[in-house]
Amino acid sequence: xxKIIPQKFFNxxxxxxxxxxxxxxxxxxxxxxxVRGMIMEVEAYIGQKDKACHASRGRTExxxxxxxxxxxxxxxxxxxMYYCLNVVxxxxxxxxxxxxxxxxxxxxxxxxxxxxKIDKKINExxxxxxxxxxxxxxxxKTKTRQIKRAKRIGVDYAGKCKNKKWxxxx
DNA sequence: ACGATGATGAAC
DNA sequence: TTCATCATCGTA
Numbered sequence: 001x002x003k004i005i006p007q008k009f010f011n012x013x014x015x016x017x018x019x020x021x022x023x024x025x026x027x028x029x030x031x032x033x034x035v036r037g038m039i040m041e042v043e044a045y046i047g048q049k050d051k052a053c054h055a056s057r058g059r060t061e062x063x064x065x066x067x068x069x070x071x072x073x074x075x076x077x078x079x080x081m082y083y084c085l086n087v088v089x090x091x092x093x094x095x096x097x098x099x100x101x102x103x104x105x106x107x108x109x110x111x112x113x114x115x116x117k118i119d120k121k122i123n124e125x126x127x128x129x130x131x132x133x134x135x136x137x138x139x140x141k142t143k144t145r146q147i148k149r150a151k152r153i154g155v156d157y158a159g160k161c162k163n164k165k166w167x168x169x170x
Numbered sequence: 171a172c173g174a175t176g177a178t179g180a181a182c
Numbered sequence: 183t184t185c186a187t188c189a190t191c192g193t194a
Contacts, residue, residue, distance in 0.1 A: 043189070052189070054178095062178060079190050080175030086189085099189060110190045154189050171194080182184080 002136040004129065010070035014089040014096040018044040019147055019168050021087075025136045026103050028116045029129070035116055037104035038138065041169035043152045045086070046096045052158035055095030065124045066095035073133065075113070075123040082110030085118050087127055087135070101153075102169065145170060 005024065010017055021039050028035045045053040054076070055063040065074045066088055074086040074097050086097040103112050113119070118133070125131040149165045156162055 045189075054189075057179075060179065076189085077177055078188060080177070080188095082190050084189060101189085108190070152189070157188085173193095174191095176188105178187085180185090180187105 002138060005127070005135040005137060007069070007071035007126065007128075010087060010089045010127075011091060012070075012089070014044045014046045014098060015166065017089045018042045018098045018166070021098060021100075021135070022147055022168060022170060023138065023145060025138050026100065026112075026116070026133075027136050028118075028133045030117060030132065036136075037106065037115075039100060039103055039135075041100075041102035041107075041167070043099040043101055043168075044089075044096070044166040045099060046090075046166070048095060049161075050158075050164075051161040052152060052155035052164075053095065053097075059095075063095065066097050067093055068124070071127050073122050073125055073127060073131070075118060075120050077120065078110070083113035083119055084109040085113055085116075101167070 021042050024039050025036050048056050055066045059067050069092050070089050072088045077083050086099045088097050090096040101109050106112050106115050127134045148169050150167045152167045
């Protein structure tokens with residue numbers, strides 16, 4: 001039986017959460033329709049010292065959700081045309097999140113939000129069934145699967161942080 | 171290789 | 183209130 005990932009799963013070190021999210025399922029329910037896909041690629045954004053993290057410039061209207069409790073969605077718009085989906089990690093007041101970069105066949109955070117119906121309406125909402133977007137354990141043996149890691153994408157501006165290998169994928 | 175396209179945050 | 187920037191993508 002698929003198990004909904006509880007809020008406390010996210011209230012842990014971000015690098016650990018990021019890797020363990022691989023192989024789990026992003027699930028969305030809209031009315032009677034359920035959309036589902038396996039998480040294949042993620043990136044970690046951790047704390048104010050991480051120059052690539054949006055929260056590195058401190059608490060703002062956009063980033064305040066990252067300072068909040070773990071297990072909440074952080075959705076932001078980028079380049080005027082796309083949305084990116086993140087889930088907040090770590091304890092309250094420690095800003096960090098995991099960007100979901102690939103789900104199933106869908107590569108790229110912008111395309112994920114297009115395929116799932118994700119926009120700022122779910123920003124700052126918890127990842128649970130009531131919200132209509134959550135994460136499930138597939139009940140499959142993903143533990144044994146090899147995880148690859150690499151530098152994050154699109155963060156060349158982030159000084160030495162750009163070289164951190166905080167992208168994880170199968 | 172590049173343009174679309176608008177929210178965001180910092181400067182003024 | 184302006185202005186540069188941007189965790190992207192499709193077209194070429």
